[in-house]
Amino acid sequence: MQIKEIIESSKRHWETALPHLSIDCVVFGFDQQQLNVLLLKLKDNAENWILPGGYVLKKEALDDAARRILKERSGADKIFLNAFNVFGDLNRSEGYFTEYDDDLWHKQRFVTIGYYALVDHESVTPVIDASSEDCRWMPIDELPEMVMDHKSIIENALATLREQIRYKPIGYNLLPEEFTMPELQRLYEAVLGYKLNRGNFYRRIMRYNILKKLDKERKGGAHKSPILYSFDKDNYQKALNEFSW
Amino acid sequence: MQIKEIIESSKRHWETALPHLSIDCVVFGFDQQQLNVLLLKLKDNAENWILPGGYVLKKEALDDAARRILKERSGADKIFLNAFNVFGDLNRSEGYFTEYDDDLWHKQRFVTIGYYALVDHESVTPVIDASSEDCRWMPIDELPEMVMDHKSIIENALATLREQIRYKPIGYNLLPEEFTMPELQRLYEAVLGYKLNRGNFYRRIMRYNILKKLDKERKGGAHKSPILYSFDKDNYQKALNEFSW
């Protein structure tokens, strides 16, 4: 980002957003192989990547801000969003923007709200905005160097996701509308980080009654066409509200 | 609180604290009978109670702020503190302080970080500060009318506590240094809201290996003196870090 652009955006932010408060989104996406996180690379910031984040408008609810930021960054719309932690240490942005004036927006002390989001990999077109030189999916087990405490924010989000998956269904927002059983299983394995037994997974998933079997198959593979499923929205929501997985 | 005092504190807060950001503490204490929450009643605020809360100093980490606020309000020192959620809706403080000028600190739009704290009931002396007319323990199943969204913040904290107790040990900060097995069981029952089987509870607790049996008993009861225990700090910490309860 050019100095001029930074100064410009700084003025705008002071006028429109709540100071000292930011939102960082850990956006998880699944590409049928592995779990990925959406990351940005700022211009002029060497090799360091950054979480898509933003600020809360003065008349905007926190959750709405997270949704807006995510939409701006990824084009993703129907998403599962959850505030999972707050990061408010003093030293978390130490050493950044030191060469700028103290009234620069970005140089404030920030408390950031960590949101994690589950999005369908396919429905997302990473948007490279004015301040970024790159925006892309990165696999969670090969994260690049990251700015400030952003890597530990991701690890914290992943730990939360792994706890959640044990007693709440996951997948509604990480998979396309229609998907197959092996795809769902691979998603679970990617989140948990280990293999699951196929037969047991099948029975367990079926027992929770959150799937609708569609009357069609995914053609074109090299082998037997797998059956397509979609989530039963009502039962899925019901399962989300209980906590007994 | 007198108008004059409000105006005074307003000036001070603008100088020392981060705007738009507050902390509210749900302080749980156990009195051998039931689970209680520490609540305040503001002067001039009719029948409405409020959570002990405060603001984050400009050069103060979030967790430190929560600890400080709690110490000021309760005198409690060695406490278990945990940020459990953020409350950032627009309408959460709507209708308060409407009769004051817009530059009043308290009239800002606030995003509040909810912390829950577990404290030893005995070690706390509720402090009635300048702005409060009352400060006391209230049982969680008989909460009074509360200001803004504070009642739902408590319910959210309690739900979090009930989830936590299923896979992490609870009690280190809710019980005195030395305690008996029946006391620990009553604590669990108070948190969960239902009775547990004694024999099974005994075995389960023992299996987790977090208790040190002391070589003495609690004398003076009407019946057989129960054995005193304390927590084995190392193993307790280890159990906290795993997540397999």
Next chain:
DNA sequence: CCAAAAGTGTTATAAATACACCCATGT
């Protein structure tokens, strides 16, 4: 003696885990 506490035994039930079998089907 009585009531609470401590510790253990037993049994039923449910859940998790690991394997294995059979059938279907697209190339």
Next chain:
DNA sequence: ACATGGGTGTATTTATAACACTTTTGG
């Protein structure tokens, strides 16, 4: 033919729950 997918059977282990019995002990 064969690799993948769908569906089910089954045996083992582990966890949870309900209940009961015994012994100890303070008053």
